[in-house]
Amino acid sequence: MPELPEVEVVRAGLAPAVTGARIAAVDVLDARALTRHDAASGDFEALTTGVTIAAAVRRGKFMWLPIGANRAIVGHLGMSGQMLLRSPEHPGDDRHARVRIHLEHPEHGELRIDFVDQRTFGSLAVDGMVPTPDGAAAGFSGDVTGEWAASIPTQVAHIARDPLDPAFDDELFLERMSRRASGVKRVLLDQGVVSGVGNIYADESLWAVRLHGEQPASTISKRRARELLRAVRDVLGKALDEGGTSFDAQYVNVNGASGYFAHSLNAYGREGLPCPRCGTPMVREAFMNRSSHRCPRCQRLQRRREPGRAATGR
Numbered sequence: 001m002p003e004l005p006e007v008e009v010v011r012a013g014l015a016p017a018v019t020g021a022r023i024a025a026v027d028v029l030d031a032r033a034l035t036r037h038d039a040a041s042g043d044f045e046a047l048t049t050g051v052t053i054a055a056a057v058r059r060g061k062f063m064w065l066p067i068g069a070n071r072a073i074v075g076h077l078g079m080s081g082q083m084l085l086r087s088p089e090h091p092g093d094d095r096h097a098r099v100r101i102h103l104e105h106p107e108h109g110e111l112r113i114d115f116v117d118q119r120t121f122g123s124l125a126v127d128g129m130v131p132t133p134d135g136a137a138a139g140f141s142g143d144v145t146g147e148w149a150a151s152i153p154t155q156v157a158h159i160a161r162d163p164l165d166p167a168f169d170d171e172l173f174l175e176r177m178s179r180r181a182s183g184v185k186r187v188l189l190d191q192g193v194v195s196g197v198g199n200i201y202a203d204e205s206l207w208a209v210r211l212h213g214e215q216p217a218s219t220i221s222k223r224r225a226r227e228l229l230r231a232v233r234d235v236l237g238k239a240l241d242e243g244g245t246s247f248d249a250q251y252v253n254v255n256g257a258s259g260y261f262a263h264s265l266n267a268y269g270r271e272g273l274p275c276p277r278c279g280t281p282m283v284r285e286a287f288m289n290r291s292s293h294r295c296p297r298c299q300r301l302q303r304r305r306e307p308g309r310a311a312t313g314r
Helices: 004-018 044-048 170-178 184-189 199-208 222-241
Strands: 022-028 057-059 062-066 071-076 081-086 097-105 109-117 123-131 151-153 283-287 290-294
Touching: 004 057, 004 062, 004 081, 004 097, 004 109, 004 222, 022 044, 044 123, 062 151, 071 081, 170 184, 170 222, 184 199, 199 222, 199 290
Parallel strands: none
Antiparallel strands: 022 097, 057 062, 062 071, 071 123, 081 109, 097 109, 123 151, 283 290
16 A cells, blocks of 8 residues: 555645646546545535645645645545546546546646556545644645645544654654554554554664564653654655655556665565565564564564663564
8 A cells, every 4th residue: 555655756746737727627437436525515526627726735645635725635545546647638548547637737738637546445535624623734735825724634634644744743652652552563553643654664664773563662662762753754754755665566656657665675575585784584474464574683572671671672
């Protein structure tokens, strides 16, 4: 599933093409792409045709296109969703295209967004917006001045801010970590605690600070938890710089190009390969219907916290 870097790459690619653009027409080719859309609020095509898009915004793995102060088109890429920028002349024969959005931009002219989704777990929806509790911009967009900036779609309101968000509260994150008895990887994947971190970047961050994913979060010292948060930011930032992680053709940017962070991975997907730090063969373990990858030497589980000492996870 695309994680924060992949979704941000898509958002950043869409932003210049959609900001200020008018939606001239919408073609819903497969209603399964609208599973998150509440039909009681109105027909998707009718609600979006003729409106002007104010920006492209992201929080965690969600992104949205504000179409007024109180409404937005919300997108989630699911497992294989793609938002592809096309020219009007581009062939329309992609059998996995689910929705086509035809744009008229004051500078770039006519454009088209194809929402393509092979596995149909992604979705688009028109959703109402509510004010953010803290009054800060709801997500990353590069613009915090619009009337829409401090409003968030109701479908995204329960999602915590992500570590790259300027309004992310480090102390709140550390407090929540200290109260969780579950494994630290589960906490990192809890989108109500911190958003945007998925399986790949959790494994990479935990490897960076030598923590076992099953280490109870409450046993990790505040100092070590800060180290982990810094590692998460470093890993997400590097992945973003490298265009995200592509293991197959299902994750691409808006121009159809793959990211290349897969070449920089230290833990995820490296079962049997030597740990880049100590040379011990990496292991893969079952985790929540997925897999975790770690170094059995560098990332050892501490069964309990020693009196007077911070758990190190080493």
